[in-house]
Amino acid sequence: MEHKFTARQYMVKNDFEFFHTKDELPPNVEYHNHDFYEIFFYMSGRVTYIIEGKFYRLKPGDIILINNKELHRTIIEGGEAYERIVLWVKPDYVTNLNTDSTDLTMCFESSARKKYNLLRPDTETVAYLKTIVQKLEKAYYNSGFGSEVLKNAYINELIVYLNKAYLYTKDEEIEVDIEYNQKISNIIKYINTNLESELTLENISAQFYISKYHLLREFKKYTGFTIHRFIQKKRLIMARMLLKENVKVSEVSMLCGFGDYSNFIRTFKREYGISPKVFAREISQDREI
Incomplete structure (x- = not known):
């Protein structure tokens, strides 16, 4: 069942x-x-997935997991049909599935716990995940009896098994298809x-013993952003998350550096088209609906 991009x-x-x-x-x-x-x-297809300075050259069966803080994009070369299945999941949905002994956000928050966003499971695991996805797709686009219950059951099962795949993925088996600069990744x-904190070009170059010119060039090469713009984008992402948690606008400004x-007000409005206060008010109204 294919759909338009x-x-x-x-x-x-x-x-x-x-x-x-x-496509x-x-x-x-x-x-x-x-x-x-x-x-x-x-x-x-012929796809390279870029996530915060790491270039992943994908193979059929590969799985990419991205959290709600990471900047990313795909580079798709022509000459072959580009087919993929993409699921978007609200973090709160996953968090609500957690138990005292099971943290299902683990596989999505990989950047804080593990080096990579790429899963390349063994053949048996890929086949099992494919079966779950096929059942989920059928239930998702079906309005028949029980379809709502089934689609939730299948997405829950999928998230559990993605975490299992995450736990057993061996970095050394995927590193051959990942390009990155270790110093830039550390930065x-x-x-x-x-x-x-105060994050300036001068402070960072001194902290990592790298010349400002070299840092500017390599950072733009691997991330697609100047270092100033990257920091600004990440601060804005953090600001949106804090505003959704009902943190006061004045506190958000300080907490995000x-x-x-x-x-802060000017930068937020230029990026998102509304002020932080209006954004926070709209979020609050959405909760009340």
């Missing part, structure tokens, strides 16, 4: 969405991030964990 980067459902897409002409997708988790099943991790309150 959508350029939409937001969810219209409050739990999860399912897309099975095949003869490769779509152009720029760097972006989501407020949700993404599960990407690669089926065919990205440093930025992501220190967004509230903007320093100057008016600069």
Whole structure:
């Protein structure tokens, strides 16, 4: 069951969405991030998936998992049909499945626990995951008796087995198809964990013993952003998340490292088209509906 490619980067459902897409002409997708988790099943084509400085050269059967903080894009070469199945899942949906002994967000928050976003399961596991996805697709687009119950059962099962695949994926078996600069990756991790601090080109180049010129060139090469723009984007992503948690706008400005309150307001509005206060109010109204 194939569907047309959508350029939409937001969810219209409050739990999860399912897309099975095949394109003869490769779509152009720029760097972006989501407020949700993404599960990407690669089926065919010539695709490189870029996530925060790492280039993943995909093979059929590969799975990419992306959390709601990571900047990413795909590069698709022509000459072969590009087919994939993509699921968008609200983080709250996954969190609500957790138990005291089972954290199902683990596979999505991979950047904080493991090096890579790529899963390359063994043949048996791929076959089992494919069976779950096929059942989920059928239930998702079926309005018959019990379909709503079944689709939730299948997505829950899929998330459990993705975590199992994550736990057993061996880094050494996928590293041959991953390109990245270790120093740039370390810098990205440093930025992501220190967004509230003063992050300047001078401070970072000194911290990692790299010249400013070399840092500028290599950072843009692997991430697609200048270091200033990358930091700004990550701070804005963090700001949106905090505003959704009802943190006051003035506190968000400080917690995200903007320093100057008016600069935060101006930057947020330029990026998203509305002020942080309006964004927070709209989120609050959505909760009340």
